[in-house]
Amino acid sequence: MGEEWRFDHRQRFNMAVFMAVLLPFLQNLSLCSSLNSEGLALLRFRERVVRDPFGALSKWDDSGTDIDPCSWFGVECSNGKVVFL
Structure with missing residues (x-):
């Protein structure tokens, strides 16, 4: 039964390649x-x-850490909605 869940080297490599391709896309x-x-x-x-x-x-x-537009320079918000530039 333990043999069914073992990964061989090729399966590990395929999983690593899959994650390397998928992870940047998800980020x-x-x-x-x-x-x-x-x-x-x-x-x-x-x-x-x-x-x-x-x-x-x-x-x-939108690529930095400050993705809240209400904190951007020159933007005034009320209840999370832009009201003034």
Whole structure:
């Protein structure tokens, strides 16, 4: 019975390759899904800004640790919703 649950070297290698491919995808997916609709809308707005001479929008980002758009520079929120830029 113990023989049924043993992994051979090839199965271990296949599992390691599978995890190496899947893990980065899942990490990126979780970051994207963590940003709420308010943050996504602000990032779309930022994409359309032609000129930002003081770099006020440069730290609006979904890839860092600060994914709460209400804490981004120049964003005012009320109850988690953007009310003023």
